[in-house]
Amino acid sequence: DAGVTQSPTHLIKTRGQQVTLRCSPKSGHDTVSWYQQALGQGPQFIFQYYEEEERQRGNFPDRFSGHQFPNYSSELNVNALLLGDSALYLCASSLADGTYEQYFGPGTRLTVT
């Protein structure tokens, strides 16, 4: 049973650039959530996608956007990168009814220089 996968593992970008991170959910899951985890902090919720639409969003600027594909995989896009966007980006998948726990991928470490 394949778990949640994310790519790439690490990424280095320059301030002002744009980045796309990718996530494939656990088999059988249809909902994908994205979290940002700064060094030494707990994860912060960015948004959740279900049925190819964003259905809840955390306190993040519009520079953060996403997409969900018909196969339930998802992308996180960040435009106009800032130094403060350097973090571990975690993807989590779950079932749509929200009654079950979220399963996390290994994360993408983004460094903005």
Added chain:
Amino acid sequence: AQTVTQSQPEMSVQEAETVTLSCTYDTSESDYYLFWYKQPPSRQMILVIRQEAYKQQNATENRFSVNFQKAAKSFSLKISDSQLGDAAMYFCAYKGAGAGSYQLTFGKGTKLSVIP
């Protein structure tokens, strides 16, 4: 807005001993879920245990158990017979059970060290 507080940034325990990690939360909701996640140096967040607020019985998973005190809004994790592989960051997380409650709210974590 819900908040989750973990007041112990770091804890240590001798191998084979028992340790308790603390977590408190603030919410106005009556029904919700609470979780403990483990994040080893490999970075992958692993679910340790889950508790539904409507259940009075404390959840248990092998060596891991919780002490859920709803009135006090407290949710501590007890690890018995600690093993070297238990060394990790532990995060307490909250999720509402109402319609439109999809996000997990995390505490800042507790770093657990296991001493051989």
